[in-house]
Amino acid sequence: MPHATLAAEFVADEPRAHWHDQTLWWARAKRDKAAHCVPEWEQLREAAAQIKAATMANLAHYLEQFEANAMRLGAQVHWAANAAEHNEIVLGILERHGVRWLVKSKSMLTEECHLNPFLERHGIEVVDTDLGERIVQLAGERPSHIIMPAVNFKREEIGKLFHEHLGTEAGASDPNYLTEAARQHLRDKFLAADAGLTGVNFAIAETGGFVVCTNEGNADLGVSLPKLHIACMGLEKLIPRAKDLGVFLRLLARSATGQPITSYSSHFHGPMPGCELHIVLVDNGRSAILGSDEFRRSLNCIRCGACMNTCPVYRRSGGYSYEATVPGPIGSILAPAGDMKRFASLPHACSLCGSCTDVCPVKIDIHHQLLTWRHEIAAHGHLPLTKLMAMKAASFVFRHPWLYRMAGKAARAIVPLLPRFMVYNRLNAWGRQRELPPMPKKSFRRLYRQRGKKAER
Amino acid sequence: MPSKEKILALVRANKPAPAHLPPLDNAWTTYPDRYRQFAATLESIGGRCVALENLDAINRALGEIPAYASAKQIVSLVPGAGQPNFDPNAVDDPHALAAVDFAILPGQFGVAENAAIWVTDAGLRHRALYFIVQHLALVIPADQIVDNMHQAYARLSFPEAGWGAFISGPSKTADIEQALVIGAHGPRSLTVFCIQQVQ
Numbered sequence: 001m002p003h004a005t006l007a008a009e010f011v012a013d014e015p016r017a018h019w020h021d022q023t024l025w026w027a028r029a030k031r032d033k034a035a036h037c038v039p040e041w042e043q044l045r046e047a048a049a050q051i052k053a054a055t056m057a058n059l060a061h062y063l064e065q066f067e068a069n070a071m072r073l074g075a076q077v078h079w080a081a082n083a084a085e086h087n088e089i090v091l092g093i094l095e096r097h098g099v100r101w102l103v104k105s106k107s108m109l110t111e112e113c114h115l116n117p118f119l120e121r122h123g124i125e126v127v128d129t130d131l132g133e134r135i136v137q138l139a140g141e142r143p144s145h146i147i148m149p150a151v152n153f154k155r156e157e158i159g160k161l162f163h164e165h166l167g168t169e170a171g172a173s174d175p176n177y178l179t180e181a182a183r184q185h186l187r188d189k190f191l192a193a194d195a196g197l198t199g200v201n202f203a204i205a206e207t208g209g210f211v212v213c214t215n216e217g218n219a220d221l222g223v224s225l226p227k228l229h230i231a232c233m234g235l236e237k238l239i240p241r242a243k244d245l246g247v248f249l250r251l252l253a254r255s256a257t258g259q260p261i262t263s264y265s266s267h268f269h270g271p272m273p274g275c276e277l278h279i280v281l282v283d284n285g286r287s288a289i290l291g292s293d294e295f296r297r298s299l300n301c302i303r304c305g306a307c308m309n310t311c312p313v314y315r316r317s318g319g320y321s322y323e324a325t326v327p328g329p330i331g332s333i334l335a336p337a338g339d340m341k342r343f344a345s346l347p348h349a350c351s352l353c354g355s356c357t358d359v360c361p362v363k364i365d366i367h368h369q370l371l372t373w374r375h376e377i378a379a380h381g382h383l384p385l386t387k388l389m390a391m392k393a394a395s396f397v398f399r400h401p402w403l404y405r406m407a408g409k410a411a412r413a414i415v416p417l418l419p420r421f422m423v424y425n426r427l428n429a430w431g432r433q434r435e436l437p438p439m440p441k442k443s444f445r446r447l448y449r450q451r452g453k454k455a456e457r
Numbered sequence: 458m459p460s461k462e463k464i465l466a467l468v469r470a471n472k473p474a475p476a477h478l479p480p481l482d483n484a485w486t487t488y489p490d491r492y493r494q495f496a497a498t499l500e501s502i503g504g505r506c507v508a509l510e511n512l513d514a515i516n517r518a519l520g521e522i523p524a525y526a527s528a529k530q531i532v533s534l535v536p537g538a539g540q541p542n543f544d545p546n547a548v549d550d551p552h553a554l555a556a557v558d559f560a561i562l563p564g565q566f567g568v569a570e571n572a573a574i575w576v577t578d579a580g581l582r583h584r585a586l587y588f589i590v591q592h593l594a595l596v597i598p599a600d601q602i603v604d605n606m607h608q609a610y611a612r613l614s615f616p617e618a619g620w621g622a623f624i625s626g627p628s629k630t631a632d633i634e635q636a637l638v639i640g641a642h643g644p645r646s647l648t649v650f651c652i653q654q655v656q
Contacts, residue, residue: 023635038570043483053476060468073618079461131641132632148632155634175636183642190642191552207615217588217628217643224585225551235468242615243481246606249623250570260498260571261606261625264588264643270618272584283464291471 002345002384007317011433016154021315023151028309030258031359037260038250047247049363052300055238056290062205062238063281069208073270075277083113086282090115090197090230091122093278097228099124099194105212105219106130107199108146108303109232109282112325127189129218131182138165144319146326147256147305152318186218196223200233201302202248203279205240209269210279213252213262220266227275231268235286236299248302251361255304289337294372298333300362307356307366313349322346329356329366336373344382347373386429405445412439487604491569492651495602499572502626503639504647506572508599511654512537515596519561524592524646528558534581535561535596538650551583560590564624566601567649568609573623574649575609584620588628593644595624599651 011017035041055062067077080086086109094102102124104110116126116137128137132149136142138161143149150158159173168181198219203210210231212219223229239248253259271277289295308314308328319327324335324343332346347370356366377383383391397404415423416439424431442450488494496506507518515538519525525539533541539561545554562581564574574595578584587593603609613621628643639645 026635039486040483047479047481047483050476050479053473054478057473057476060465060472063465063468079464081460081463085460129642130632131630135632148635150632151635153634155636158633175633175638178633179630179638179641183640186642187555191555204615209615215628216630216641218641220622221585221588221642224583224588235464240478242613243607243610244478246610247481250606257631259502259625261573261623263502263624263626263629265573265623265625267615267621269615269620272620281464283460283467287464287467287471290468290473293473296473 001323003317003321003323003349004345006321006323007313007349010318010321011316017316017318019154020152020318024145024309024315027148027257028306028359031255031306031309032258034254034258034260038254044247044251045361045363048251048302048361049300051239051244051247052297052362055240056236056296056299058240059235059238059290062240063235065205066203066208066238067281069206070270070279071208073208075208075270075279078278078280080280080282080284082284083282086113086232086280086284087115087118089280090232091119091124093228093230094119094124094195095122097195097276099228101189101193102126102195102197103129103189103193103222103226104133104197105199105214105222106133106149107197107232108143108326109199109234110197111142112284113232113282115232127186127193129186129189129222130214130216131179131218134182134186135161138162142320142325144327145305145308146303152320190221190225193222193226195226195228195230197230197232198223200231200237200279201252202239202245203233203237204242204245205238207242207269209242209267210237211245211249211265211267213249213265215257215259215263217264220264223268224272227272228278229268229271229275230278230280232280232282234282234284236301252302252304255306255359255361285338289334292337294376295333295337295369297364298330298337298366298369300364301330301334302362304361306359306361310355310359312351312353312355317349322349329370330364333366333369333373336377340377340380341382344377345384347371347377348387405443408443412441412443415439481607485605485607486570488569491602491604492599494569495567495572496651498570499626499647499649502572503629503637504572504626504649506649506651508651508653512596512652515539515561515650515652518650519594522592522594522648525559525594528592530557531559531561532557532586532590533561535563538596545586546582548583551585551589554583554586554589557586557590559592559594560586561594561596562587564595564597564649566603566609566612567597567651568604568606568623569602570605571623571625572649573606573609573625575613575621576624577621578619587622587624588643590644592646592648593624593627594648594650596650596652598655599653602651
């Protein structure tokens with residue numbers, strides 16, 4: 001379904017849409033405060049962009065270097081060309097170990113691959129352990145934000161969900177009480193799990209290790225109790241040197257939540273003694289994006305979510321309106337790269353204000369790429385007919401100045417006289433949620449000419 | 458391994474123009490008083506920072522922490538700190554650590570800009586201890602605080618298998634309506650003892 005259709009459902013509940021908007025804006029404000037406390041913020045962003053560019057320029061080398069080092073440390077490395085192969089690899093490892101209960105920490109990659117339903121179909125119980133992810137899992141939903149998966153849920157709704165699934169008191173909605181209940185519930189899951197699965201924030205080519213960042217400590221608890229740790233990562237998570245982490249760990253949490261660093265930044269090098277560590281490297285379309293001069297920089301994304309928090313469209317339309325694994329501005333670049341037709345509306349869910357580009361810690365030119373996507377989508381014939389006709393008409397008018405002048409004159413004269421139903425109807429999408437501004441008395445051209453005459457005098 | 462070759466071939470075929478890694482030798486922020494910056498940052502993220510003249514003073518300071526006073530199972534891997542009654546290295550299975558109430562563990566060094574402390578599993582059989590314990594205290598020498606993360610990584614190398622983490626504050630979450638709750642899955646509190654004079 002097009003973004004605008006799904007967004008219409010979201011904005012229909014105005015107080016809720018407003019609450020969602022304010023919640024995310026608060027996160028944006030915290031990010032600003034944290035960024036402003038670092039005098040060299042712009043230097044860090046520049047360095048991050050340079051590191052990512054250098055990594056992408058030599059990615060095959062770094063991938064091989066990472067694999068060799070990881071294997072030297074005792075980890076087993078797997079390569080998956082697509083989501084299906086990734087899921088088969090993970091299932092194969094779990095089956096070889098006879099795993100029935102798996103605890104997972106946050107991994108957008110496994111969301112992208114739809115790993116949970118796949119494993120559940122094969123009889124493995126999967127428990128998401130990040131509190132936000134557990135909430136959406138219990139609700140049978142998907143994350144609506146990559147850092148705050150349950151940001152669209154009200155505390156009363158979470159209370160109801162926990163009452164049904166965890167046996168908390170009916171009507172209870174205090175976050176402290178609910179979090180404590182989740183802690184107890186998930187602790188049992190941690191202690192019972194046969195294996196732990198994590199995502200990867202950064203994988204270090206020169207050492208063969210990787211870093212996982214959480215605030216809750218769920219990733220660490222999940223992989224330090226069982227004897228099997230599976231870490232799944234997209235190819236783009238690689239960085240060349242350990243010292244590059246100095247740049248990225250300074251940027252990540254400040255951009256995401258305004259914290260100086262996450263509570264836990266764990267560096268895994270090889271398995272625990274007597275245990276197994278498997279690393280799954282996943283392509284799933286990333287190598288194709290690497291080949292695109294226009295969209296390559298979207299691979300620099302470190303998944304901080306800052307572009308979502310600042311986006312006026314995301315804040316007012318909610319994560320589900322994007323129907324993509326990663327919603328918001330960066331998701332609107334990544335999703336069409338996977339399925340242009342299905343996600344053709346996403347690059348249009350953007351006012352091109354550029355706020356995402358301003359806050360991006362790795363300097364991705366997000367709004368420029370969204371504009372480029374619009375050209376691509378039009379060139380491939382994926383524009384809806386109404387938009388296509390409107391574009392063609394506008395293009396024709398703009399190419400004929402006499403027509404443009406006449407149309408303006410006619411509109412100024414006629415629109416104020418029209419009955420309401422002639423202006424506000426199905427054909428005028430701009431008039432659906434808002435009143436049109438009053439028609440000006442004079443055209444801009446005329447005002448400009450008069451101003452010029454005044455200046456001469 | 459066909460997928461590996463396929464992926465690497467695609468990545469090579471789509472190789473962009475060369476680009477150089479930055480040296481990262483910028484003049485990064487330093488602090489006139491690293492301890493003060495560290496302590497203030499730690500307090501701001503929900504941790505507690507306690508400066509001690511020497512390690513002898515730690516037991517009195519511990520006694521003033523209600524969670525320590527009421528703890529039944531106590532672990533200490535800092536010689537002379539606390540009255541431990543449980544040896545985490547004596548158990549084979551990390552699940553046996555589930556009932557530890559309070560752990561006093563050494564930290565390697567702190568970072569002033571974000572109050573992170575570098576810890577490792579050196580000398581510790583089960584890294585799960587850092588996360589499964591109800592309350593955590595870390596002990597670092599006060600002169601082992603660096604300014605920023607760049608200095609931190611200059612001190613670290615990863616030549617062999619092992620685990621290390623930056624721990625900054627207690628376990629926390631804000632996943633329910635952005636309300637900050639301390640004590641998500643990991644420790645409900647973090648106390649950092651900074652020892653001025655290490656014997």
